[in-house]
Amino acid sequence: METLANLESFLRSAECRSFSEAARRLSVTPAAVSRNVAMLERNLGVRLFHRSTRKLTLTEAGETFRSAIADNLEGLQAAIAGISTGNEEPAGRLKVSLPPSFGAAHILPLLPAFLARYPQVRPEWHFENRQVDLIGEGYDAAIGGGFELSPGLVSRTLAPxxxxxxxxxxxxxxxxxxxxxxxxxxxxxxxxxxxxxxxxxxxxxxxxxxxxxxxxxxxxxxxxxxxxxxxxxxxxxxxxxxxxxxxxxxxxxxxxxxxxxxxxxxxxAISIYYASRKLVPAKTRAFVDWVTDAFRKNRLAERFAGSLS
Missing domain, CATH: 3.40.190.290 (D-Maltodextrin-Binding Protein; domain 2)
Incomplete structure (x- = not known):
């Protein structure tokens, strides 16, 4: 049976058309991604990619395999995340997109207490004025306004x-x-x-x-x-x-x-966005709950309301 690492490396490489970009999203080395894909090809007995110095392209067999496993892999990841959520402390890299001014003023001050409570979480926070592709770029959560709620995303409103x-x-x-x-x-x-x-x-x-x-x-x-x-x-x-x-x-x-x-x-509205898996990873759930609870305690929705002079 194929390992989850092999399948994830294949799917991310197919999405990015690059081992290096896939490695960045998976937080591993390009060599590890290439090795995982090569092992998958060897085990399946087929070539999944045409490789060149500039990019990767899927073979016909690769495209067929990608279509067959894409949705199933997300379900498997969700199941694994659910087991982790139930039995372990929140842990691992927490990749979040934040607007620069808002994030520095209102979210960054929440980090010391959050890390004191969840010391195994490793924040990777990107302060940027853009709407990221939450799932495609490998973010656990994003905070901002006006995100299109594409399939697979949910949001919780924080403030106007x-x-x-x-x-x-x-x-x-x-x-x-x-x-x-x-x-x-x-x-x-x-x-x-x-x-x-x-x-x-x-x-x-x-x-x-x-x-x-x-x-x-x-x-x-x-x-x-x-x-x-x-x-x-x-x-x-x-x-x-x-x-x-x-x-x-x-x-x-x-x-x-x-x-x-x-x-x-x-x-x-200012909202927090995350992937709508049935079983959200423990680190993501902890972060979402921490932020929403802080907004409630600090009455930020009321304080941000321009309708109140």
């Missing part, structure tokens, strides 16, 4: 993703505070150009009664990163529209103030 207008007290000194979203255009705007679309992001704002109004800012300063927008606002360079979660510490210590406080933009 509300966007508010902020500026420093120094910038607003001597200026009349705006009372309507349209009045923001008269101030210097710190805006972001999307790396994906190349466009400047402008927001439609709403208030608690349901009224809507455009919250366009002038394009006085253009950057491509929310953290840079926040720092520019702290430097007194103008007004920025930022997620409440990213500016909460600055709002609470007074280094930034909220403008048109009855108005906000709704960007959806």
């Amino acid at each position: 993703a509300h966007v508010v207008a902020v500026a420093s007290p120094a910038y607003m000194s001597g200026r009349v505070p705006p009372t309507k979203p349209a009045e923001l255009a008269a101030l210097k705007g710190i805006v972001m150009r999307s790396l994906q679309t190349g466009r400047i992001r402008h927001w439609m704002m709403r208030d608690v009664s349901g009224r809507e109004a455009q919250g366009s800012l002038s394009e006085s300063i253009v950057v491509n990163d929310p953290a840079a927008m926040r720092e520019a606002a702290l430097l007194g360079l103008g007004v920025a529209m930022l997620a409440t979660a990213d500016v909460l510490p600055a709002l609470e210590d007074g280094s930034l103030i909220r403008l048109v406080p009855r108005w906000y933009s709704d960007a959806g």
Whole structure:
């Protein structure tokens, strides 16, 4: 009978068309992946890949075998994970994708206590402004907003993703505070150009009664990163529209103030995503529960709500 390592090495190599990339996702060496695949080919008596110096391509037999085992292997992995979940402490590499500012401010501070409780877990956290392929890239979990819930993924909502207008007290000194979203255009705007679309992001704002109004800012300063927008606002360079979660510490210590406080933009929800296996690995379940419990205890959903002025 083939080992799980041989089958995993084959499937990941088929997905990535590369032993090196498959090895990275499996946290082993390329030599180990190549050896596992060669052993599988020898045991089956067929060649599964055409090998070249640039890439791997499946043979006809390889494609047939891949189609036959792909779904069954996921079930076997889930069963093994379930046994581990029931009988062992959470352990192993915990690969998580996090937005940089949000992750550093609100998730990273949870790590010391989490590791004290689960010392066998090895965090591998990627701070990145993108929506990862959770399953294809081998992540255990991801935190963010707007992920497409493709088959095989589930999410748990942590807090609302509300966007508010902020500026420093120094910038607003001597200026009349705006009372309507349209009045923001008269101030210097710190805006972001999307790396994906190349466009400047402008927001439609709403208030608690349901009224809507455009919250366009002038394009006085253009950057491509929310953290840079926040720092520019702290430097007194103008007004920025930022997620409440990213500016909460600055709002609470007074280094930034909220403008048109009855108005906000709704960007959806901040959620934690993970694979929807029937038996989630112990390390993943522990992490998801730890984060959701921390949000509840710290009332972060309420504190992130831009609808509450």
